[in-house]
Amino acid sequence: MRVLAHVYTYRVELGRRSYPILIGAGLIARPDLFDQHLFGRDVLLVSNTTVAPLYAAAVVGALGSRRVVEAILPDGEHHKTLANVSRLIDVLVANRFGRDCTVLALGGGVVGDMAGFAAATYQRGIAYVQIPTTLLAQVDSAVGGKTGVNHPGGKNLIGAFHQPNAVLADVRTLATLPQRELRAGIAEVLKYGLICDAPFFDWLEAHIDGLLARDLEALTHVIRRSCEIKAQIVGRDEYEHGERAVLNLGHTFAHAIEAATGYDRWLHGEAVAAGLFMAATLSYECGLMPATDVERIKRLLVQAGLPIDAHQVSVAAALEHMKMDKKVQGGRIRLVVPRSIGECFISVDYPDAALQRTLAACFG
Amino acid sequence: MRVLAHVYTYRVELGRRSYPILIGAGLIARPDLFDQHLFGRDVLLVSNTTVAPLYAAAVVGALGSRRVVEAILPDGEHHKTLANVSRLIDVLVANRFGRDCTVLALGGGVVGDMAGFAAATYQRGIAYVQIPTTLLAQVDSAVGGKTGVNHPGGKNLIGAFHQPNAVLADVRTLATLPQRELRAGIAEVLKYGLICDAPFFDWLEAHIDGLLARDLEALTHVIRRSCEIKAQIVGRDEYEHGERAVLNLGHTFAHAIEAATGYDRWLHGEAVAAGLFMAATLSYECGLMPATDVERIKRLLVQAGLPIDAHQVSVAAALEHMKMDKKVQGGRIRLVVPRSIGECFISVDYPDAALQRTLAACFG
Numbered sequence: 259m260r261v262l263a264h265v266y267t268y269r270v271e272l273g274r275r276s277y278p279i280l281i282g283a284g285l286i287a288r289p290d291l292f293d294q295h296l297f298g299r300d301v302l303l304v305s306n307t308t309v310a311p312l313y314a315a316a317v318v319g320a321l322g323s324r325r326v327v328e329a330i331l332p333d334g335e336h337h338k339t340l341a342n343v344s345r346l347i348d349v350l351v352a353n354r355f356g357r358d359c360t361v362l363a364l365g366g367g368v369v370g371d372m373a374g375f376a377a378a379t380y381q382r383g384i385a386y387v388q389i390p391t392t393l394l395a396q397v398d399s400a401v402g403g404k405t406g407v408n409h410p411g412g413k414n415l416i417g418a419f420h421q422p423n424a425v426l427a428d429v430r431t432l433a434t435l436p437q438r439e440l441r442a443g444i445a446e447v448l449k450y451g452l453i454c455d456a457p458f459f460d461w462l463e464a465h466i467d468g469l470l471a472r473d474l475e476a477l478t479h480v481i482r483r484s485c486e487i488k489a490q491i492v493g494r495d496e497y498e499h500g501e502r503a504v505l506n507l508g509h510t511f512a513h514a515i516e517a518a519t520g521y522d523r524w525l526h527g528e529a530v531a532a533g534l535f536m537a538a539t540l541s542y543e544c545g546l547m548p549a550t551d552v553e554r555i556k557r558l559l560v561q562a563g564l565p566i567d568a569h570q571v572s573v574a575a576a577l578e579h580m581k582m583d584k585k586v587q588g589g590r591i592r593l594v595v596p597r598s599i600g601e602c603f604i605s606v607d608y609p610d611a612a613l614q615r616t617l618a619a620c621f622g
Numbered sequence: 623m624r625v626l627a628h629v630y631t632y633r634v635e636l637g638r639r640s641y642p643i644l645i646g647a648g649l650i651a652r653p654d655l656f657d658q659h660l661f662g663r664d665v666l667l668v669s670n671t672t673v674a675p676l677y678a679a680a681v682v683g684a685l686g687s688r689r690v691v692e693a694i695l696p697d698g699e700h701h702k703t704l705a706n707v708s709r710l711i712d713v714l715v716a717n718r719f720g721r722d723c724t725v726l727a728l729g730g731g732v733v734g735d736m737a738g739f740a741a742a743t744y745q746r747g748i749a750y751v752q753i754p755t756t757l758l759a760q761v762d763s764a765v766g767g768k769t770g771v772n773h774p775g776g777k778n779l780i781g782a783f784h785q786p787n788a789v790l791a792d793v794r795t796l797a798t799l800p801q802r803e804l805r806a807g808i809a810e811v812l813k814y815g816l817i818c819d820a821p822f823f824d825w826l827e828a829h830i831d832g833l834l835a836r837d838l839e840a841l842t843h844v845i846r847r848s849c850e851i852k853a854q855i856v857g858r859d860e861y862e863h864g865e866r867a868v869l870n871l872g873h874t875f876a877h878a879i880e881a882a883t884g885y886d887r888w889l890h891g892e893a894v895a896a897g898l899f900m901a902a903t904l905s906y907e908c909g910l911m912p913a914t915d916v917e918r919i920k921r922l923l924v925q926a927g928l929p930i931d932a933h934q935v936s937v938a939a940a941l942e943h944m945k946m947d948k949k950v951q952g953g954r955i956r957l958v959v960p961r962s963i964g965e966c967f968i969s970v971d972y973p974d975a976a977l978q979r980t981l982a983a984c985f986g
């Protein structure tokens with residue numbers, strides 16, 4: 259008899275759209291979890307050319323007698339397009355999948371965002387389950403129901419809010435994650451500490467080496483704490499009318515970097531890392547964050563092997579793309595500003611000169 | 623001083639997504655109504671090549687100093703595609719429209735469904751206002767938040783629920799509506815009588831000639847009553863978990879006709895007319911609806927100049943498309959069955975032989 263590893267469960271509380279996030283080792287191969295959280299006979303398994311060869315067979319095995327159709331997408335952020343979502347929908351139609359089928363997203367944020375958007379729009383919304391296989395997806399993108407694709411004019415400009423039926427974060431899938439992707443995921447983890455949890459930031463400073471060495475206990479801890487924070491914030495503000503926007507800390511800068519470089523040179527998490535440092539710099543330039551905090555953030559990012567600037571992108575290009583970001587309000591760029599490590603707020607009335615100095619310091 | 627015509631207002635009650643339906647003469651030229659219901663400076667006016675030359679100038683005039691960008695689509699159901707929605711999003715991006723812009727849909731159901739879907743998915747959801755200019759859109763498609771496009775495999779297979787901020791039904795725009803489109807709109811009006819309002823059906827029998835002659839008072843009455851019924855049903859079941867499905871009376875048959883004929887020969891309302899008669903026939907074949915009621919329905923449809931069968935579509939093709947409809951559940955086609963004029967229910971356990979006899983009688 260096999261002893262099943264412990265499964266940690268957090269619940270995103272959204273009334274009739276509530277769902278569990280399951281975190282543990284070996285989840286993707288457990289038929290009992292699919293039986294509990296995936297209903298219906300027909301499953302569209304969406305994955306990419308990198309992840310499918312590693313984990314699709316285990317998932318299909320655990321799905322038992324269900325009818326499983328696989329849709330394997332090319333890997334990479336620049337493939338996150340409406341054309342590829344349209345292809346997923348073609349597969350659903352071609353296989354005559356009804357409203358009671360389930361889309362299963364097996365992969366990182368790109369796979370999850372596209373599979374989720376296909377589920378959001380096929381027959382005006384069908385069920386989907388997230389099986390994130392990157393650290394970034396496990397701590398961030400698989401949770402919260404943001405789905406969508408990029409437009410040449412900007413990141414995630416087309417999309418919908420559509421909550422999954424469940425999120426299964428299997429920490430064992432991180433074993434095959436390239437080190438660069440692991441680092442990128444850590445950027446989003448640091449974000450949670452910066453936003454609202456100074457003790458977690460302290461913990462990360464103490465355990466960064468263990469994380470980079472893929473210590474399973476350390477990874478499980480950061481996934482649990484990150485999901486807990488995200489589930490609470492999303493539960494209070496599903497549609498980002500207010501508080502949820504703090505989760506975008508660093509992201510307006512990050513999206514500008516990604517868009518300016520055509521989504522194919524920077525990983526999202528790398529751009530977020532630079533964006534976090536830029537947000538800290540802006541706060542310092544506004545006279546808020548003490549230099550010692552900025553220095554701590556910089557040190558931890560550098561220790562994690564993450565970038566803190568984007569000199570290959572011009573200030574003009576960055577500003578152009580930032581103006582196209584979804585967070586623009588009445589022509590003014592809304593930014594999340596960290597006041598200190600563990601506290602942040604949303605601002606449109608930062609001094610322009612402070613933003614200019616920040617951009618000049620961090621862009622080319 | 624100009625005396626403003628009376629504006630009838632119904633409210634779709636959906637919590638923070640509640641919105642008004644305004645019905646009256648000359649609404650599209652009234653700046654006061656846009657000031658009350660359309661916020662933000664930037665407006666994407668979506669229309670088609672038929673409607674724009676007739677009414678776009680009046681609307682733009684009433685929008686005052688707002689920045690208005692026009693996106694004019696080709697006319698017709700077979701242009702209701704994801705590719706055209708993608709074009710609308712390109713226009714939004716190209717003009718750097720932010721999350722605080724509004725999409726204004728000026729036209730029939732095709733324009734409204736596409737503009738609404740673009741609004742549903744641009745930046746994960748922006749505001750839109752419906753200005754339906756066909757009877758069908760005024761009594762049905764502009765109300766209730768169903769947005770989307772067709773897929774070669776089926777009608778409205780891609781879409782989202784996204785409620786408008788307001789619906790402005792200007793009865794004067796019906797003056798230019800081709801007679802065929804007027805008849806098509808009447809099909810959806812008859813539907814409301816059949817679903818839940820026998821006295822309204824009686825009224826329609828008595829006033830069908832006035833409607834066909836475009837008596838403004840009669841038209842205003844049917845728009846008001848139809849919107850009232852639809853607003854109540856949508857208010858109780860926004861996402862069609864239950865009761866709202868009755869609004870699909872005749873529509874599974876209708877969508878099969880439309881899909882089988884490539885969306886370019888039948889108007890949606892014409893297909894609905896045939897679908898209503900088929901649903902009545904099915905009910906009769908199930909031993910429910912008395913022959914006298916079926917006869918009344920047939921007589922009124924014929925008086926309205928609407929079709930009651932689709933012999934150019936084969937039974938096999940019809941069945942094939944019906945199985946692809948969104949209403950399929952566990953492999954079984956869910957149908958709305960009228961029990962009598964003014965009462966209907968949703969069924970999956972009608973006798974197969976009754977459906978077969980219905981299809982054999984009404985298809986080729």
